[in-house]
Amino acid sequence: xxxxxxxAAVPLVVGALVLAGLSGAxxxxxxxxxxxxxxxxxxxxxxxxxxxxxxxxxxxxxxQYAISQANSGxxxxxxxxxxLTYIAKDDQGSATLSPTDAQELVSNKSVIAVVGPAFSxxxxxxxxxxxxNHLATVSPSATLPALASFGWKNFFRVVxxxxxxxxxxANYVVNTLxxxxxxxxxxxxxxGVGLAGAFAGQAKKDGAxxxxxxxxxxxxxxDGTASPTQYPDDAATVVSAxxxxxxxxxxxxxxxxxxxxxxxxxxxxxxxxxxxSDSISLIAGTNPTSAASGVYATCACAVIGKSAADNTFxxxxxxxxxxxxxxxSAEAFDAANTIISEMKLLSSGKTGTMAITRAAVVAGxxxxxxxxxxxxxxxxxxxxxxxxAIYVNxxxxxxxxxxxxx
Amino acid sequence: MHCxxxxxxxxxxxxxxVGGLANGFLYALIALGYTLVYGVLRLINFAHSEVVMAxxxxxxxxxxxxxxxxxxxxxxxxxxxxxxxxAGALAGGATAFVLERVAYRPLRKRNAPRLTxxxxxxxxxxxxxxxxxxxxxxxxxxxxxxTVIQGNAFSLCGVGVQSDWILTxxxxxxxxLVLDTVVNRTKLGKGIRAVAQDAETASLMGVHxxxxxxxxxxxxxxxxxxxxxxxxxxxxVIYTMGFVPGLKAFTAxxxxxxxxxxxxxxxxLLLGVFESIPLRWMSAEWQDVVAFGxxxxxxxxxxxxxxxxxxxxxx
Numbered sequence: 258x259x260x261x262x263x264x265a266a267v268p269l270v271v272g273a274l275v276l277a278g279l280s281g282a283x284x285x286x287x288x289x290x291x292x293x294x295x296x297x298x299x300x301x302x303x304x305x306x307x308x309x310x311x312x313x314x315x316x317x318x319x320x321q322y323a324i325s326q327a328n329s330g331x332x333x334x335x336x337x338x339x340x341l342t343y344i345a346k347d348d349q350g351s352a353t354l355s356p357t358d359a360q361e362l363v364s365n366k367s368v369i370a371v372v373g374p375a376f377s378x379x380x381x382x383x384x385x386x387x388x389x390n391h392l393a394t395v396s397p398s399a400t401l402p403a404l405a406s407f408g409w410k411n412f413f414r415v416v417x418x419x420x421x422x423x424x425x426x427a428n429y430v431v432n433t434l435x436x437x438x439x440x441x442x443x444x445x446x447x448x449g450v451g452l453a454g455a456f457a458g459q460a461k462k463d464g465a466x467x468x469x470x471x472x473x474x475x476x477x478x479x480d481g482t483a484s485p486t487q488y489p490d491d492a493a494t495v496v497s498a499x500x501x502x503x504x505x506x507x508x509x510x511x512x513x514x515x516x517x518x519x520x521x522x523x524x525x526x527x528x529x530x531x532x533x534s535d536s537i538s539l540i541a542g543t544n545p546t547s548a549a550s551g552v553y554a555t556c557a558c559a560v561i562g563k564s565a566a567d568n569t570f571x572x573x574x575x576x577x578x579x580x581x582x583x584x585x586s587a588e589a590f591d592a593a594n595t596i597i598s599e600m601k602l603l604s605s606g607k608t609g610t611m612a613i614t615r616a617a618v619v620a621g622x623x624x625x626x627x628x629x630x631x632x633x634x635x636x637x638x639x640x641x642x643x644x645x646a647i648y649v650n651x652x653x654x655x656x657x658x659x660x661x662x663x
Numbered sequence: 664m665h666c667x668x669x670x671x672x673x674x675x676x677x678x679x680x681v682g683g684l685a686n687g688f689l690y691a692l693i694a695l696g697y698t699l700v701y702g703v704l705r706l707i708n709f710a711h712s713e714v715v716m717a718x719x720x721x722x723x724x725x726x727x728x729x730x731x732x733x734x735x736x737x738x739x740x741x742x743x744x745x746x747x748x749x750a751g752a753l754a755g756g757a758t759a760f761v762l763e764r765v766a767y768r769p770l771r772k773r774n775a776p777r778l779t780x781x782x783x784x785x786x787x788x789x790x791x792x793x794x795x796x797x798x799x800x801x802x803x804x805x806x807x808x809x810t811v812i813q814g815n816a817f818s819l820c821g822v823g824v825q826s827d828w829i830l831t832x833x834x835x836x837x838x839x840l841v842l843d844t845v846v847n848r849t850k851l852g853k854g855i856r857a858v859a860q861d862a863e864t865a866s867l868m869g870v871h872x873x874x875x876x877x878x879x880x881x882x883x884x885x886x887x888x889x890x891x892x893x894x895x896x897x898x899x900v901i902y903t904m905g906f907v908p909g910l911k912a913f914t915a916x917x918x919x920x921x922x923x924x925x926x927x928x929x930x931x932l933l934l935g936v937f938e939s940i941p942l943r944w945m946s947a948e949w950q951d952v953v954a955f956g957x958x959x960x961x962x963x964x965x966x967x968x969x970x971x972x973x974x975x976x977x978x
Contacts, residue, residue, distance in 0.1 A: 445948055471946045476907050477803055477899065484907040485898040486686045487950055489825070490942045493678030510803065514898065521825050522678065523815075544805035544899060545813065 295610050296340040297600070298368040299324055299593060302358055302383070302394075303375030304350035313375055316397050316589035317345055318578035320372045323593035326573065334597060338604050339613065341597065344368070348379045355379035356386060363390035370395065370596045370618050372589055377401035384409050393619045395596060397588035400557060405639040411619045412640040415592050415631070416585075417557040417647055419448075422531050423455025423506075425647040426555050429663040430502055430529060431463035439465050440500035442491075442515070444481065444507030445473035452531045453506030460504075468498050478510030488518035496522045508533040513542030513549065520548035529553035540655055552652045559631035559648050560659040561587045570630055591629030598627045632662070666820040677822040679939040685828035687935020688835035692890035693912030694919070694927035695842060696759070696883030702859040702922040703879045706777060709784035710762050712909025713791035714755045714884050718891025719900040720799060721754020722747040723806050730807045740809030741830075747806065747892050748834055755888015756881045762787055763880040768873070796902035803899035812896070831893045838886055839928055845882070846924055855879055859922065918958055920968030929969055934958070 301320040304313035324341045326332040344365075346358035355374055362368050363386055370393040374380040380399040387394050388409040395413040402420035404412065417425070430436050439460055443453035450471075457467050472491045474481025492515065495503060503519070503526065505512050512534045519528070528551070535554035543549040561567040561582065570590060574582045582590075599621040603612040626635040635643045647663045693715055700708040726747045735743060766787040770779055812830060815823030846852035854875045857865035866872045894908055911934060919930025934954060941953040961969070 471948045473948050476903050477901050483947065483951070484911065486689075486908070486911075486938070487942075487947045488898070489682040489685075489828075490679055490939045490950075491947050493675050493682065493822075494942055496678075497675040513803070521815075521823075523823055538802070542803055542899075544808075 294338060294340045296342055296367070297613065298342045298344050298365065299596060300344045300346060300362050300368050300371045300373075301589075301593075302346040302348055302355065302362065302371055302373035302379075303398075305345060305347035307349035307351075309350040309376070311583075312398070312585065313347075313350065314578070315583045315586045316372070316375055318574055319397075319582065319586040319589035320593045322570070322574050322577050323590050323597065325577070327594075327597050334601050337597075337601055339600065339610050342367075346373075348374060348376075348383070350376040350379055352376075352378040352382035355383035359383035359386035363387060363392050368392065369600065369613060369615060372397065372592045372596070374399065375585075377404060380404055380412075381407075384412055387411055391616045391619055393596065393615065393622055395592040395622070397592045398558075398585045405637075405641045409640065410623075413595075413622055413636050414640060415588050415595065415629070415634055415642055417642055417645060419451065420455060421645060422555060422557060422647055423452045424459035425645045425663045426504065426529060426531065426649075427456045427459035427463060427465075429555075429647075429649060430504070431460055431465045433663070434502070434527070436501040436527065437465045438499075438501045439467050440495055440498055440503045441467055441469045442495075442503060442505050442507075443469075443471050444505075444511055445471050445483075446481070446507065448533055449474070449505075449507035451506070452533070453504065456504050456506065468500065470494065472511070472515065474507060474511045475514065477514070478508060481511065485514050488514050489522065491515065492518035492522035492524065495519060496524050500526055502527040502529060504528075505530040505534065509536045509539035510542050512552075513539055513544075516548045516552065517544045520545065527551065527553070529555070532556035532558065535650060535657065537657055540652060540657075546655065549652045550654075553649055554652070554657065555647050555649045555663065557647055558584055559587055560650060560657070561630055563659070564630075566630060587630045591627075591631050591634060594629060595622070595625060595627045595634050599625050674820050674822045675943060677819050677824075679942060680936060681819070681822075681824050681828060683936040683939030684932060685825075685831045685935070686938065687915075687932035688832050689890050689894055689908060689931070690912045690915045690934055691928045691931025692835050692838060692886045692893075693908055694916040694931045695839075695924060696887040697913050697916040698919075698922055698924060698927040699855070699879050699883040701916070702924075703855060703862075703876055704767070704771075704780075706780045707784070707913065708762070708767075708880075708883075709781065710766065710787040710791065711759075711883065711887055711913075712905030713788050713795075714758045714762070714887040714905070715891040715894065715909055716792060716795060716902060716905035717758040718751035718755035718888025719895035719904055720795065720891075721888060722751035722892030722895055723804055723900045725750030726806050732807070734807060734810060736810045738811055740811050743809055744812060744830060744896075747896070748889050751892025751895075752885040752889040755886075755891055756884040758791070759880040759884025759887070760877060762884075763877050767880075768876075771876075792902050792905065799902060801902065803901045805899050806892070806896050808896060827893075827897050831897070834889065834893060838889060842882065842886060843924065851875070851878060855882075914955070914958060918961065918968055920970040923968065923970045926968055926970035933969075 301317050303316055304310050321343050324343045330336040348355040348358045374383050375398050377399040388411050393411045400419045402418040441453050441457040443449040457469050460467050473483035475483050475485045477485050512530055535556040540546050540549045571582050600613050603617050604610045606612050632646055649660045649663050650657045651660055696711045729746050766783045812826045816826040816829045854870045857870050858875050915930035915934045916927045919926025937957050938950050938954040941949050
């Protein structure tokens with residue numbers, strides 16, 4: 258109990274010090290401020306500089322927006338009995354920088370929880386430190402399946418991992434779209450082979466007839482070494498197998514080339530791919546662009562902009578960020594709000610804000626159910642998001658339209 | 664048209680062979696650039712892949728300038744393709760000319776060792792494709808295609824033969840015939856063959872060596888640039904587009920007998936078909952394994968290539 262008191266007191270005092278502007282009269286003011294709301298730091302860790310900065314900024318501004326909303330008292334949480342301060346650690350998405358960031362965050366006792374780390378590699382490197390200090394981390398975007406297997410009690414993520422996508426896609430194709438004759442292609446890269454393999458395995462279990470093939474990625478696109486001259490031949494082999502659907506494990510650039518070739522070869526079936534192809538660039542990368550029409554692209558990331566809440570978020574985000582919410586913004590907003598909702602829950606007990614401790618937040622997140630923008634968030638015991646949480650999108654009239662959860 | 668039962672039941676063959684031939688014609692056009700330069704200078708112009716890329720961009724920009732964003736219809740819209748081919752060829756020829764001036768001639772004047780040419784060529788190649796990536800963007804751009812080229816030209820045993828394949832083959836065939844005539848029937852051709860046989864003697868006989876070499880580069884560049892446009896028409900234009908076809912064409916040139924013009928043509932066509940056929944049984948991952956396996960076997964039995972080395976000497 259004494260420890261608990263100290264833990265609660267530290268952020269209280271720190272918060273008061275901040276409010277008092279660290280003046281000479283700080284101590285006297287602190288007493289006065291003690292009747293005001295205690296302050297906690299809600300941290301964000303992810304890339305804010307370097308090559309992946311944009312992805313990190315998409316999330317950072319969303320966390321800032323969530324905090325400003327909560328503090329304003331105008332959010333769905335109402336008037337909270339505590340204040341939140343935003344702090345950020347830039348790990349550049351790198352596994353070499355993130356352990357230092359984690360160390361700084363855990364030694365800052367006013368930090369109550371972390372949104373992040375954004376990247377899987379950085380998460381893997383930092384999590385032992387967070388875990389040893391019972392500091393909850395809720396990642397909006399780390400999708401490496403193995404992250405849930407290390408027994409970290411403080412690790413949570415609001416996106417489905419990479420291992421979920423392939424099987425979920427297969428179930429959707431076989432059970433929802435009712436397609437039984439499938440042609441599964443990968444780009445011979447790590448991501449594509451994994452996704453296509455997981456899809457093919459589940460589709461067979463679901464009773465579909467599956468043909469597999471590998472069309473290695475080309476030099477014209479990011480990672481490949483093969484030649485784009487293969488695609489007319491590839492398309493001919495697909496057409497001769499006459500499938501109802503082609504599932505492509507790979508990225509949009511090569512898929513665009515394949516779609517063009519399939520179109521020319523007279524392919525009439527459907528096409529689906531995963532998050533590697535879930536990009537508006539897929540359409541511009543297909544010649545003619547009409548050949549991309551009707552293609553399904555699935556992603557653990559949600560496209561927002563459907564509901565009024567989505568639009569409020571988009572407008573508020575844009576005010577802070579000066580750009581529209583992009584990939585993983587809504588997930589970061591949900592991650593921050595899940596933590597805030599747990600803090601509110603803890604503070605509603607007898608001991609009030611005294612009950613908000615790092616360990617209590619970790620324990621609470623294991624039981625939480627929070628209805629976020631992207632989905633209803635609750636976690637399995639290893640920190641993964643419950644349910645499939647894979648969204649299916651389709652190219653319609655030159656843009657990607659979200660059809661819903663699979 | 665009567666269709667043999669075997670093909671009718673395995674009509675994927677038609678796609679593979681015709682598509683392979685179309686690629687083969689592209690390789691042949693590009694291979695000529697390697698073989699011509701090898702003939703007169705005894706060195707491989709490793710920057711030739713960037714000549715192809717320049718042709719792709721030249722054609723792309725010319726088509727954009729002429730067509731704007733429209734997609735012309737009707738048979739005579741095929742005339743726009745001529746604009747693209749000519750623009751691609753000119754861009755390729757100009758790039759090859761500049762390459763010779765900047766990356767080769769200064770070295771030749773100083774009697775630089777062979778290795779220096781190689782490094783100079785690789786340097787020029789890196790320079791060119793990186794500057795193209797920087798200036799023109801790093802995404803694939805597609806050349807506007809008149810509707811007459813978009814679909815299938817005709818059907819062969821139930822398989823559509825794409826119009827752009829036909830365009831590629833016809834163009835390549837015409838250019839190959841023109842080049843063959845130039846090299847074998849004209850004064851310039853005689854000069855090229857003379858320099859290839861013995862540069863010093865040729866110069867004693869009054870052949871202007873510098874000009875002949877420059878024109879050889881330009882000839883190869885015109886073919887490579889046109890091929891770049893035709894390649895871009897099918898697969899899009901991007902700064903890295905020259906790399907693989909360049910390497911394949913170099914292979915085709917060696918396969919046919921480096922320095923031998925007709926050899927380059929045959930080598931290109933064979934490589935194109937070799938690449939395609941295995942897809943009847945195997946995944947595309949095996950494409951290069953099989954194609955290059957065959958290549959190595961062929962060279963083991965005929966080290967100088969199918970038609971033998973040397974430009975100018977009868978095979």
